[in-house]
Amino acid sequence: xxxLPFEGFFREVGRFGRILWRVLAWTPRPPYDFRExxxxxxxxxxDSLPVVMLTAMFTGxxxxxxxxxxxxxxxAERYVGSLVSLSMVRELAAVLSGLVLAGRAGSAMxxxxxxxxxxxxxDALEVMATDPVHYLVVPRxxxxxxxxxxxxxxxxxxGIWGGxxxxxxxxxxxxxxxxxxxxxxxxxxxxxxxxxxxxxFGLLIAAIGCQQGLYTRGGAEGVGRATTRSVVLASIxxxxxxFFLTKLLF
Amino acid sequence: MSPENNIVELRGLxxxxxxxxxxxxxxxxxxxxxSTVIIGGSGTxxxxxxxxxxxxxxPDAGSVKVDGVELSTLDNRELTRFRSRFxxxxxxxxxxxxxxxxxxxxxxxxxxxxxxxxxxAKRVEECLALVRLEDAGAKLPSQLSGGMRRxxxxxxxxxxxxxxxxxxxxxxxxxPVTKDVIDELIVELKETLGATVVTITHDMESxxxxxxxxxxxxxxxxxxRAAPGEFRSLTDPRVREFxxxxxxxxQTH
Ligand SMILES: Nc1ncnc2c1ncn2[C@@H]1O[C@H](COP(=O)(O)OP(=O)(O)OP(=O)(O)O)[C@@H](O)[C@H]1O
Ligand SMILES: [Mg+2]
Numbered sequence: 048x049x050x051l052p053f054e055g056f057f058r059e060v061g062r063f064g065r066i067l068w069r070v071l072a073w074t075p076r077p078p079y080d081f082r083e084x085x086x087x088x089x090x091x092x093x094d095s096l097p098v099v100m101l102t103a104m105f106t107g108x109x110x111x112x113x114x115x116x117x118x119x120x121x122x123a124e125r126y127v128g129s130l131v132s133l134s135m136v137r138e139l140a141a142v143l144s145g146l147v148l149a150g151r152a153g154s155a156m157x158x159x160x161x162x163x164x165x166x167x168x169x170d171a172l173e174v175m176a177t178d179p180v181h182y183l184v185v186p187r188x189x190x191x192x193x194x195x196x197x198x199x200x201x202x203x204x205x206g207i208w209g210g211x212x213x214x215x216x217x218x219x220x221x222x223x224x225x226x227x228x229x230x231x232x233x234x235x236x237x238x239x240x241x242x243x244x245x246x247x248f249g250l251l252i253a254a255i256g257c258q259q260g261l262y263t264r265g266g267a268e269g270v271g272r273a274t275t276r277s278v279v280l281a282s283i284x285x286x287x288x289x290f291f292l293t294k295l296l297f
Numbered sequence: 298m299s300p301e302n303n304i305v306e307l308r309g310l311x312x313x314x315x316x317x318x319x320x321x322x323x324x325x326x327x328x329x330x331x332s333t334v335i336i337g338g339s340g341t342x343x344x345x346x347x348x349x350x351x352x353x354x355x356p357d358a359g360s361v362k363v364d365g366v367e368l369s370t371l372d373n374r375e376l377t378r379f380r381s382r383f384x385x386x387x388x389x390x391x392x393x394x395x396x397x398x399x400x401x402x403x404x405x406x407x408x409x410x411x412x413x414x415x416x417x418a419k420r421v422e423e424c425l426a427l428v429r430l431e432d433a434g435a436k437l438p439s440q441l442s443g444g445m446r447r448x449x450x451x452x453x454x455x456x457x458x459x460x461x462x463x464x465x466x467x468x469x470x471x472x473p474v475t476k477d478v479i480d481e482l483i484v485e486l487k488e489t490l491g492a493t494v495v496t497i498t499h500d501m502e503s504x505x506x507x508x509x510x511x512x513x514x515x516x517x518x519x520x521x522r523a524a525p526g527e528f529r530s531l532t533d534p535r536v537r538e539f540x541x542x543x544x545x546x547x548q549t550h
Binding site: 166168170 | 348351353373377378380381383384385387388389391392393394404405408409453
């Protein structure tokens with residue numbers, strides 16, 4: 048499943064491009080369904096919030112633990128705060144939250160739209176003068192694109208807090224100098240680049256999940272396949288695009 | 298027949314899924330304002346045929362003309378406008394399971410921007426009453442039986458008073474009384490609203506009640522098309538076999 052043949056890979060990329068194009072084309076057209084957008088934002092946010100926070104906090108804690116020992120070898124342990132915060136804000140919060148969201152929100156979209164496809168609900172939409180991309184995909188894609196940066200902002204905070212707990216409470220670092228170092232080398236661009244990545248990942252997760260859902264075929268088994276592929280493909284897309292975004296943003 | 302008299306004209310329709318050919322050069326006329334019934338064995342492609350009439354499936358070859366317009370020449374927006382003249386009830390209902398029954402039936406009205414909220418609510422009630430489901434409005438599709446879901450799908454298909462109605466096995470699995478209600482409704486839609494109706498059904502009793510024209514699908518083509526009286530006396534062995542089997546099966550029950 049995770050190793051797609053190349054032909055399949057290019058077909059997926061083509062479909063993804065088409066979906067993205069249709070989302071952009073449909074977005075400015077009325078009717079605007081802000082209620083649905085809100086509903087999807089709550090769903091994406093609430094679904095993923097606890098896991099995102101937990102992941103970020105423990106990542107911050109582990110990073111502090113690892114780097115404290117290593118940095119202590121050359122007496123640089125006071126920089127633990129800087130290391131944890133910069134890694135979280137620039138890179139880890141976005142990527143880890145993205146992977147979590149791919150597993151929760153992306154798979155849910157694949158499953159939901161996939162079920163609608165195999166039970167002919169998508170056909171029913173089309174018959175009733177409703178474009179499925181406009182009605183289903185547009186709100187999901189924007190909701191995820193908006194919620195991801197918010198979640199990542201919280202994840203940044205949780206990671207830094209986790210690092211603080213380990214460094215100060217467990218390892219006995221000086222709280223004032225730890226906090227000072229946490230923010231000392233950080234620039235606004237570190238924060239914004241992480242949030243831009245987050246938004247891009249959100250877009251990828253939702254568009255891939257919806258695309259897999261819409262192209263589902265073959266009953267309940269097909270829905271299962273679409274769900275798995277939503278997660279796998281979104282995760283791959285996050286990891287690959289992360290490299291290029293990092294190259295682009297710095 | 299001239300195109301003005303046929304609302305749907307299918308010519309040389311061909312459709313295959315992979316290597317499996319379902320429709321193989323099929324021709325069919327659907328006269329305006331009349332009731333056409335499609336019969337045929339399970340899996341012969343009746344649902345596939347119906348989906349071509351509304352552009353949900355595109356033929357591999359051949360032409361689908363609706364009101365003289367070739368469907369394949371329409372862009373998405375024109376196709377959408379075209380479809381608003383249609384109502385379709387799917388074989389398994391295809392209800393939106395995130396919405397209540399009332400919201401489902403109101404859906405085409407909302408999307409086509411018909412009426413005020415109050416008028417829409419009234420129309421929804423009316424349509425649910427027509428299919429004998431006046432109390433089901435607040436329920437979710439998952440709380441309904443298969444036959445009830447199908448009837449909600451029927452109500453949703455007729456809600457915006459479309460010119461052309463496509464019903465995919467609307468009475469399958471219903472008790473005889475409700476079946477009669479739906480059959481009468483189909484006749485009434487045609488006679489009082491002048492709607493064109495295309496119905497798929499396995500129930501020969503219904504067929505002779507509602508049909509102006511009967512078309513039989515077999516081997517990817519319409520092998521026979523005739524008015525009910527004439528249809529009964531056709532000598533085509535495939536028709537005879539189908540009539541014999543289904544009527545016979547009906548009598549022994
Ligand atoms: N989207 C699809 N992809 C692949 N095969 C399909 C698809 N839709 C239908 N088929 C196949 O086409 C054939 C005809 O299907 P169809 O649903 O039209 O049958 P039907 O005449 O409506 O049968 P029934 O009376 O049981 O509803 C079946 O063999 C089915 O497997
Ligand atoms: Mg069928």
